[in-house]
Amino acid sequence: MRFRNLLAAGLGAALALPALAQQPSMPMHSGTDKFAQLGTELPTPNTFRTASGAPGRDYWQQRADYNIRVTLNDDNQSITGSEDITYTNLSPDKLSYLWLQLDANIYAPNSMTALTQTAELRDRMSFGALEYIQRTGFDGSFKIDDIRLKGASGQLPYTVNYTMMRVDLPRPLAPKQAVTFTVKWHYTVNDQKKLGGRSGYEFFPEDKNYLYEIAQFYPRMAVYDDVNGWQHKQFLGTGEFTLPFGDYRVSITAPADHVVGATGTLQNAEQVLTAAQRQRLAQAKNAAKPVVIVTQDEATKAEQGRAKGTKTWTYAAKNVRDFAWCSSRKFIWDAMGLSVEGKPVLAMSYYPKEANPLWGQYSTQSVAHTIRSYSKRTVPYQYPVAISVHGSIGGMEYPMLCFNGYRPEKDGTYSAATKYGLISVVIHEVGHNFFPMIVNSDERQWTWMDEGLNTFCQYLAEQEWERGYPSRRGEPSQIVPYMSMDPKLQNPIMTNSESVLQLGNNAYAKPATALNILRETVMGRQLFDYAFKTYAQRWAYKHPTPADFFRTMEDASGVDLDWFWRGWFYGTEHTDMSIEGVSWYKVDSKNPEVENARRREELNAAPQTLSQQRNLQDIPKTLVDERPELKDFYNSYDQLAVSDTDKARYQKYVATLSPEQQETLKKGLNFYQVSLKNLGGLVMPVVVQMTYNDGSQEVVNIPAEIWRRNNAEVTKVFVTEKPVASFTLDPYLQTADTDLSNNAFPRKLAPSRFELFQQQQQATPNPMQQRNVSSQQPQQGGGSTGGGR
Incomplete structure (x- = not known):
């Protein structure tokens, strides 16, 4: 770095000149003020x-209560149902019609x-790809059999518009x-492995059994709100x-040897569970480790038979949205x-x-673990x-119940990716109970409000699970590949769910990373955690919008974050800050003993020029060496020697300074003028x-407002x-900087890596298989031993 000495008539001027120089106001992009308040972007309060x-004093939301009766036909994988919907209009408006969702109509x-x-x-x-393109041979849409007012004789007119x-x-x-x-309705359940979907069935050809994960199985009320x-x-x-929220009572009729789980609490355990199973269920309520209620032996026996008849399982749930x-x-x-x-779960x-x-x-x-972690950060x-x-x-989420993948190999072994994949997907999907099942955002419009906030909380819960947990999302460095992509491949986070180009990066990873940066770098944990919890408390069991989240985070923390929302949520710019140069200044102490000694060191350390080095060889003796009579006073004069006059002049100068100024001179402070550029366009804290010469280090956190007068470059x-x-x-x-090569001064070279591989890759056994780890590990809790097939 370049060294300069601050020379001025007075100490105050020497200190003030470089530090107080004003930078021109010159935003990076013409017409854009990255620190402008979010005005028209947010709705008027x-x-x-x-x-x-x-929520305001006049906030309202509708209510829908359901009494549902469904029958599962295991022979043809179909569902027949009827429901009584009680819809309560708590809005100030008269409603001449109601809208319901028929989500299965995508099939x-x-x-x-x-x-x-x-x-x-x-x-x-x-063939699978071709079948998906053709989408032939299957119709899983709702067939509406009847709609009428409860107890009335005539049908209500209705119109189906796709879903x-x-x-x-x-x-x-x-x-x-x-x-x-x-x-009243009926429909055919989809095969998840062939057609995908958030619910459906899986067929197990080895024992010819089906496993059903059923959701979006009934016509559901749409939301009517003030937005x-x-x-x-x-x-x-x-x-x-x-x-909307409401109370549910759902009776599910299934084959007699099926086990049925559902949202809510089982109302008729005496009719559907054995005495032993009911005893185990009671034991589990106070167990610190899982207790097996239906054992693997019982399940295997049920797989092998086909009981005649059916059982009806009845579940009830209060104040849920689905x-x-x-x-x-x-x-x-x-x-x-x-x-x-104090509440049992x-x-x-x-x-x-x-x-x-x-x-x-x-x-x-x-x-x-998920319930404990999320409850302390949001609402109980x-x-x-x-x-x-x-x-x-x-993985897919619903109130109190979620569907998750990941299973071991047939020998019971599994890779680390499978293990942590299972833990992560369970944390994520159970975490959705909080976002959006409790804090009930509009997923149809804003995927990030549930997936992004939930992924952020998932990251926190994963780090609480195990030191060094291999989280896939949350750390700023993990979003760098996405944010450094061609902007044509990106959307702002504030993009409708159906229009997002890269859903995983846009709606999960980027907002989760943004929240982590807010917590660690912009706001600090204390302010962030309080504001985030305030948002959850304010909007629990209500319908928040993005503006409600943005405003609450600022209101509860006292931190102006409009610049952050504008950059991270409304734009696609990235972080790339660069140190363009550093100049080193020191104050001229005026002390001849100090300054002359420093100059002598500089002269002694200065390298000889190429000409000087060659002249030592080519000119063995100079003229003065040969003729000493040409020497005079100046040939032996030491211009850096300190005289009594120099010392007296210095003492006279010191006498004009205040004690504080004298102390500053003695410190010998170093002043470093660092030139910074915002190459990526996204304003962020600096x-x-x-790193000092003695090896010690110091970190300085500068708020993003350093860029407020000039979004492009500052010193x-x-x-x-x-x-x-x-x-x-x-x-x-901690800022998701996409180019670390310009982050250091002096510049540092960072090695990249390339991999050599054979053209034909062989399947690699997982580490448990390589080391012959037994798959017969004891299942947690009571009951039978769980092992691979």
Whole structure:
């Protein structure tokens, strides 16, 4: 770095000149002020939703209560059902019609999903890919058999518009009034492995059994609110569900040898469980480890038979926005109890033997850990159960119940990726109980409000599970590959769910990373945690919007974050800060003994020029060497020697200074003028690490407002008592900087890696197989031993 000495008539001027120089106001992009307040981007506050981000005095939301009866036909994988919906209008508006969601209609041959699906043909294609493009041979859409007012004789007129259905009322539903109507329907369940989907069935050819994960199985009320009116945006497969709260009572009729799990609490255990199973269930409520309620031996025996007749399982749930269930004769069922602020919660898992020993060891423990972790960061979990169900689906969430993938190899061994994949997916899907099942955001419009916030909390829970847990998302460095991509491949986070180009990066990873940066770098843990919890408390069991989140985070923390929301959520710029140069200054102490000694050191350390080095060889003697009579006073004069006159002049100078100024002179402070550039466009805090000559280090955190007058480039002066050897930006990788090569001064070379590989890759056994680890590990809790098949 370049060294300069500050020379000035007075000490004050020498210190002030470089530090107070004003930078021109010159935003990086013409017409853009990155620190402008979010004005027109956010809706105007009103009595429903306040400027603080809290619900207003006139906030309202609708209510939908359900009494549902469904029958599962295991012979043809179909469901027949009827429901009584009591819809209560708590809005100030009269409603002449109601909108319901028919999400299974994406499986209609002429669905909007099928018609708008894009694809590319290749020279080589699998039958599965071709079948997906054709979407032939299956119709899983709702068949509406009847709609009428409860107890009335005539049908209500209705109109089906792809995945939405309008039901016309005989008279407008007035505010504070309720209406009850009955819907009857049937549909065919989809094969998840062939057609995908958030629910469906998996067929096990070895024992010819089915495992059903059932959701979106009934016509569901759409949301009517103060923001959108009716939220009846079509379901195309990505944007998930927006639903009102209510109470559910659901009776599920299934084959007599099936085990059925569901949202809510079982109402008729005496009719569907054996005495031994009821005793185990009671034991599990106070167990610190999972207790097996339906053992693997019992499940295996059920797999081998086909009981005649049916059983009806009845579940009830209060104040939930949805309902899901599972059914199979293959299910093992375990559970353990926990307490959340004095309220008992039963953590449970349902899984086939193919999932053991992995699921018996980790699933229910992961459920319990998630409930504890999220409850302390958001709101206490209020529901009586939390359930993880295993099937072929990767992961999908519903109130109190979620569907999760990952199973071991057939020999019972598994890779580390499978183990941590299971724990992570359970944490993520159970975590959705908080976002959006309790804090009930609009998933159809804003995927990030549930997936992003949940992924952030998932990251925190994973780090609490195990030191060094291999989290896939959350750390700023993990989002760098996405944020450094071509902007054409990105959308702002504030993009509708169905229009996002890279859903995983955009709606999960980027908002989760943004929140982690807010917590660690921008706000600090204390301010962030308080504000985040305030948001959850304000909007628990309500319908928040992005503006409610943004405003609450600022309101509860006292931190202006409009610049952050604008950059991270409304834009696609990235972080790339660079140290362009460093100049080193020291104050001229005026002390001749100090300054002359420093100059002597500099002269002695200065390298000889090439000419001087060659002249030593080519000119053995100079003229003065040969003729000493040419020497005079100046040939022996030491211009850096300190005279008594020099000392007296210095003492006279010191006498003009205040004691504080004299102390500053003695310190011999170092001033470093650091030139910074914002190459990526995204304004962020500047985190600078200074490494001193003695090896010690210091980190300085500068708020993002350093860029407020010039979004593109600034200079910052650092004052140190010790000389600095090097400067480094973002030393702990906390700002998602996409180019670390320009973060250090002097520059540091960072090696890259390339991999050599053979053209034909061979399947590698997992480490458990390589070391012959036995798959016969004891299943957690009581009951039978869980092992691989």
